[in-house]
Amino acid sequence: MKAAVVRALGEPLVIEDRPDPEPGPGQVRIRLEASGLCHTDIHAAHGDWPVKPSPPFVPGHEGVGRVEALGDGVTHLRIGQRVAVPWLGQACGRCQYCLSGWETLCERQVNTGYGCDGGYAEKMIASADFAQPVPDGIDPRDAAPLTCAGVTTYKALKVAEVRPAQLVAISGIGGLGHLAVQYAKIAGATVAAIDVTDAKLELARELGADILIDARKEDPAEVLQRHGGAHTVLACAVNDAAFEAAYGGLRRGGKLVMVALPAHGTVRLPIFDTVLKGISVIGSIVGTRQDLAEVFQLHAAGRTRVISVSRELETVNESFQDVLHGDVDARIVFEFPQGG
Numbered sequence: 001m002k003a004a005v006v007r008a009l010g011e012p013l014v015i016e017d018r019p020d021p022e023p024g025p026g027q028v029r030i031r032l033e034a035s036g037l038c039h040t041d042i043h044a045a046h047g048d049w050p051v052k053p054s055p056p057f058v059p060g061h062e063g064v065g066r067v068e069a070l071g072d073g074v075t076h077l078r079i080g081q082r083v084a085v086p087w088l089g090q091a092c093g094r095c096q097y098c099l100s101g102w103e104t105l106c107e108r109q110v111n112t113g114y115g116c117d118g119g120y121a122e123k124m125i126a127s128a129d130f131a132q133p134v135p136d137g138i139d140p141r142d143a144a145p146l147t148c149a150g151v152t153t154y155k156a157l158k159v160a161e162v163r164p165a166q167l168v169a170i171s172g173i174g175g176l177g178h179l180a181v182q183y184a185k186i187a188g189a190t191v192a193a194i195d196v197t198d199a200k201l202e203l204a205r206e207l208g209a210d211i212l213i214d215a216r217k218e219d220p221a222e223v224l225q226r227h228g229g230a231h232t233v234l235a236c237a238v239n240d241a242a243f244e245a246a247y248g249g250l251r252r253g254g255k256l257v258m259v260a261l262p263a264h265g266t267v268r269l270p271i272f273d274t275v276l277k278g279i280s281v282i283g284s285i286v287g288t289r290q291d292l293a294e295v296f297q298l299h300a301a302g303r304t305r306v307i308s309v310s311r312e313l314e315t316v317n318e319s320f321q322d323v324l325h326g327d328v329d330a331r332i333v334f335e336f337p338q339g340g
Contacts, residue, residue: 003058003121004316009047012317013059013120021117021125023071028128030083035119036062036144036308037332038175039238040087040261042320044114048263053114061087061112062147063119064140065336067131074128082140083131084147084296085119087111087286090127104155104285120313122336132292135300142299142306145175145331148286150295150304153180153234155287156257157187160232164188169230170209171220171246172237173200175331176259180234181207182304192230194220194237194246199329203307221248229254236260243267247279255280308333 001020004013023029041059043049063085067077077083089112091098097105110127112118117125134143153176162168168189170180177193177200184191185208192211193204201212211227213220224230229251235243238260244267247256256279258267269281287295298304307330311319319332 001122002313004313006045006053006055006057006059008055009045009052013045015314018121020123023069023125025072026074026128027071027125028067028074028077028083028131029069030063030065030085030124030126030131031068032063032065032119032122032124032336033140033338034064034144034336035060035334036148036175037319037323037334038062038148039323040148041113041120042323043261043263045320046263049261057113058117058119058121058124059113060119060121061085061089061114062144062149063112063124064134064143064147068123071128077128077131077133082134082143083126084134084143084292085112085124085126085131086147086151086292088130088288089116090130101288103288120316120334130289132289132296135296138296138300141308141310141333141335143296144333145179145306145308146295146299147292149175149331150179150299150306151287151292152176152259152284153236154183154295155291156180156234156259156284157183157232158291159282159284160234160255160257162187162189162232165190166231167192167224167227167229169194169220169224169233169246169249170204171233171235171242172260173204174236174328177236178203178207178307178330179304180236181209186298186303192224192227194242197326203329207305215242215245220245224249231255232257234259238262240265240267244269250277250279252277253279255282257282257284259284307331310335
């Protein structure tokens with residue numbers, strides 16, 4: 001099988017031929033149809049974060065494909081079934097977090113494409129319990145971005161407890177942000193979209209955004225305050241300054257939900273204003289298996305659109321650069337030839 005491999009942190013990925021992996025007990029082998037490119041994959045390949053992955057490894061945590069082989073003990077999945085493999089590749093299932101519906105906080109979790117090989121390959125191994133069934137009728141090219149970008153922003157809005165008629169601002173209309181706009185609209189919110197490119201602001205308008213804020217020309221915080229201040233701001237732009245601007249746009253009692261993960265991100269927040277205005281600053285990390293099931297359910301019902309561009313795996317290094325330079329409107333999805 002073909003795979004894109006990180007041989008050394010910070011170096012270009014290498015396309016390799018590898019033997020097909022064999023599933024162990026409780027695992028499945030998946031023949032991939034599509035795999036999305038998340039900015040986290042770039043951070044993984046570059047070793048940007050304090051906890052670094054160990055090369056060699058295969059990145060990717062938006063893999064979607066058909067089950068090709070079952071390991072011992074797997075009875076709830078079947079050969080040929082389409083599944084998605086998210087960032088949460090495995091959790092212990094026994095700790096206080098797993099038992100209280102917060103499996104994404106499990107301290108023994110294994111993350112796909114970081115702690116184990118991921119979806120930048122024609123085939124991959126996954127824990128059967130965390131391989132999420134994809135409903136019939138969902139294109140794998142759509143299912144791939146929903147597996148991370150979708151469930152991450154959907155969960156962030158749930159954490160913020162967004163309600164109808166609230167003002168919700170989405171900072172950064174890319175792979176995550178374009179889906180966040182749609183989930184906020186589904187929740188009944190008035191949506192403000194913040195970005196620095198004409199194409200992404202136009203995309204936000206097409207997806208239902210009520211207020212468009214061009215951060216090149218106007219101060220997002222001032223614009224939001226003219227509208228009474230945001231009840232919630234989702235910070236999806238990978239930029240420290242965008243986080244601080246988002247904070248400034250909150251109303252009293254507002255919530256800043258941090259979603260994006262800048263490589264060395266640090267945000268300075270005024271303690272006085274945070275306390276006196278009752279502002280909440282919340283970190284939101286991906287979503288649970290149930291959250292992903294709900295994301296797929298909404299898409300199957302025709303409630304969301306996924307904007308993506310298809311590429312071959314061999315373009316992985318070029319694609320990384322395009323994402324870093326902001327040259328992609330939403331999500332890059334690597335597609336794999338089928339048959340043979």
